[in-house]
Amino acid sequence: MMEQIPFPVLRRVAICGGTHGNEMTGVFLVPELERRKKEKGDAGRSVAFTTVLSNPRAAKECRRYMDKDLNRCFTKDTLSCPITEDTPYEIQRAQELNSLLGPKGSDAAVDIICDLHNTTANMGLTIISYSWSNWIGLHVFKHLQATITSTPVRLVLINVPPCEAYSLESVAKYGISLEAGPQPQGIVRADVFNFMKQAVDAILEWTEIFNSGKVIKGGEVEAYLIQKSMDFPRDATTGQPTAAIHPQLQDQDFCLLQRGDPMFLTFSGETLNYEEEQPLHPLFINEAAYYEKGIAFHLALKKTMSIPSIRADTDGEKN
């Protein structure tokens, strides 16, 4: 019999949207979840779920952030820095969210944070996890992949130790970031809204199955491990991009980019090819928020990973 790793029963899940204020699926899904909860209640659930509009000021102005990217503010240092009048809004808000949902790294932290994001890249539904041994997160991914059929569901792993993790979901015991796209900033598309709503419902459903004590079978999952980033070619004087993503690469997220494949098309019409020896998978191709970060796309290795069977320790719960 396969090993079954026991985990404590899940008690609290937070669904967060608007961590980036111009990613509209979360901005509109959070009030809809609140409306539904008010209408139907959450009786019969073993899990309490909280909804949070993470960056209400930026959402109101339809901007990614006011002073600073909120989703880079959840490091230990930033969460413990003293607040003064001059502290950027997002640092103050990160500390508020840490009080509400954390404190990060403590027993009091919520079990799961699902943070809802959008991307202008053709990423379908992508689950991002910052740890290779976040078994709860990886099982949630497996459940979403089995449940959602209207768009591809994929897993991206960023191997950052918890102490260095900087994003909102790192405040929870098990953090999951959901990226849905393609969707321009500042608008909501019904197709993207619908598969994100389906994903949130599936996650809440999964927590109930898990809490019932049933063994959740492990198995193999495919994961994309980010290796490095590629910037646009830029003008040496102005620093401005001198090329766009090549039409043959645009919208082809998760394809295999091989030596000699077209990568950029300069504004004067010249094709620039991928010249690296190692074939890799491009992700977040032409994501609007990455222009200021100097990223045209990320490059990832695809790897098959084994995840163990897990079950809720309902005995522990009864004691």
Added chain:
Amino acid sequence: MMEQIPFPVLRRVAICGGTHGNEMTGVFLVPELERRKKEKGDAGRSVAFTTVLSNPRAAKECRRYMDKDLNRCFTKDTLSCPITEDTPYEIQRAQELNSLLGPKGSDAAVDIICDLHNTTANMGLTIISYSWSNWIGLHVFKHLQATITSTPVRLVLINVPPCEAYSLESVAKYGISLEAGPQPQGIVRADVFNFMKQAVDAILEWTEIFNSGKVIKGGEVEAYLIQKSMDFPRDATTGQPTAAIHPQLQDQDFCLLQRGDPMFLTFSGETLNYEEEQPLHPLFINEAAYYEKGIAFHLALKKTMSIPSIRADTDGEKN
């Protein structure tokens, strides 16, 4: 023989980009046109062309505007209001642009302004003209429709008298606004960049043909005349949208919307249909910049219009 309306030879054309600072095709095409002009010169052209980055501050911050939508600042009143320290940046910039390219309504104004825009809507290449008798503009449209094959080319007419026209291109004798999409704000797509570049080249080419004195044949063109706008359903308390564009309408710009056709899908999953008697053509469906203006899409009538043959008055020129 058909009537041939004589027009003065065209001497000055301005290509403007970045009037909205997060519409990146123009922001990147203007420097590319400048680079090419520096490299190849414009010897042999009968038309001098100027390139302008209309809102450099907003372009630098990748925002639509800083204080005020620049493309609403070109009315007589705004162009003549006194400038103080507190005058919004875009009003100051509008007056600068009016000095550079106008003054609006005077003989000194440039002949043609082509103002390059992007939309998140699936509008292909759309030429917008604010006057039904802008024969130069309508002939440019006809030439573009015959030249560009990689995307549909359509004409939208907004019947506003010149004195009320508020947009940048109204500063020229013949103003043409080019909308290219779908493209998210803040990114450049090579496919959209390429057809916009092709359009600008075709316009410059057409001005040379026109200036040669050759008769430019008239004929019939299809135009979409904007009748009204439709807002999203909104929450009475918060004012926030409670529905997205229905998936069957999303990306279907220029289709014919008939009574009973799905129009919106509420966030709780209910379909709302188009209930008007008159079938109309929806345009700018789900344009990001229109959320703050309370517009989900415009509705237009399609009409076939006759445009006369024209020719440059080269005799007048020689005298």
